[in-house]
Amino acid sequence: MKIIRTCAEMAALCRDVQRPLGLVPTMGALHDGHLSLTRRARADSATMAVSIFVNPTQFGAGEDFNSYPRSFERDLDLLAEQGTDLVFAPPPEEVYPDGFDTWIEPGSVTEGQEGEARPGHFKGVATVVAKLFSIVRADRAYFGQKDGQQVAVIRRMAQDLNLGVEVVTMPTIREADGLALSSRNAYLTTDQRQAAPVIYRALCAAQELWRGGEQDAGRLRAAAMAVLQAEPMLELVDYVSVVDADSMAPVERADTSGGRRVMVAVAAKLGQPRLIDNIILGDG
Ligand SMILES: Nc1ncnc2c1ncn2[C@@H]1O[C@H](COP(=O)(O)OP(=O)(O)OP(=O)(O)O)[C@@H](O)[C@H]1O
Numbered sequence: 001m002k003i004i005r006t007c008a009e010m011a012a013l014c015r016d017v018q019r020p021l022g023l024v025p026t027m028g029a030l031h032d033g034h035l036s037l038t039r040r041a042r043a044d045s046a047t048m049a050v051s052i053f054v055n056p057t058q059f060g061a062g063e064d065f066n067s068y069p070r071s072f073e074r075d076l077d078l079l080a081e082q083g084t085d086l087v088f089a090p091p092p093e094e095v096y097p098d099g100f101d102t103w104i105e106p107g108s109v110t111e112g113q114e115g116e117a118r119p120g121h122f123k124g125v126a127t128v129v130a131k132l133f134s135i136v137r138a139d140r141a142y143f144g145q146k147d148g149q150q151v152a153v154i155r156r157m158a159q160d161l162n163l164g165v166e167v168v169t170m171p172t173i174r175e176a177d178g179l180a181l182s183s184r185n186a187y188l189t190t191d192q193r194q195a196a197p198v199i200y201r202a203l204c205a206a207q208e209l210w211r212g213g214e215q216d217a218g219r220l221r222a223a224a225m226a227v228l229q230a231e232p233m234l235e236l237v238d239y240v241s242v243v244d245a246d247s248m249a250p251v252e253r254a255d256t257s258g259g260r261r262v263m264v265a266v267a268a269k270l271g272q273p274r275l276i277d278n279i280i281l282g283d284g
């Protein structure tokens, strides 16, 4: 397993590897959610590259860039066990050298949800992912459905800019009690951790109602909200959204006929920690 620190060396190495080349972009602090992506990438690819980069430009002022969990040595052990070929772990000044001044500005897919709660977040995500795509030139890149709006932003960007990378989306990996694995779960106190599965229970309540035939987005949202509001540890619900899973446009009816996929998404704060999760209606 090679660890690469510069964009130039990574680009040069990737030009010469066996294909297909699979890329798994991460911010490190790896858990089984990440490893589900690397397992799939390993199975699909002759060469597997994983990036570890806590991207400063996708964090807003006052967000948790400085405290974001970092566990580089442990991450390297896990990636070696997974049979990773290349680990790209550049310092920030490699990715954003002095004079860096070109940005990707995704469009309406960022309206609402994380795009609204974290202004500028997806400009940072899209820019760094475009850079990773252009350095690595992977055949496929793997992302988790847990970050549902991020997947939509990256798919739109890859298509609109003809980036030549197949974007593969992998299902959300959960704890036994339903909590979606996330590096930020490390912030939860014991009590918050106990309360956190309420987010998945709220999504399941909306899904159950929908399975019973209810399509009205307002009623699905209300069902999820009722579950969330019954949890006293939950301090703030940023949003409960019902949107088209590809365009992220809000829908009035969760009508999945004709293959349309509808996403119900929640962001909520359990004290300081802010968690997101979503569920897709109409998948299988
Ligand atoms: N539970 C999960 N199941 C599947 N994929 C996941 C899961 N958690 C994260 N991923 C995916 O792993 C990739 C890297 O994510 P990232 O490093 O930000 O981890 P994270 O756990 O999502 O951290 P955060 O605390 O920022 O949400 C992303 O594509 C993300 O969607």
Ligand SMILES: CC(C)(CO)[C@@H](O)C(=O)[O-]
Pocket (backbone or CB within 6 Å): 025, 026, 027, 053, 055, 058, 125, 128, 129, 147, 150
């Ligand atoms: C895609 C990503 C690696 C870009 O920094 C990040 O947003 C993440 O880990 O989900």
Ligand code: BAL
Pocket (backbone or CB within 6 Å): 058, 059, 147, 150
């Ligand atoms: N996994 C999403 C990255 C972020 O929250 O910044």
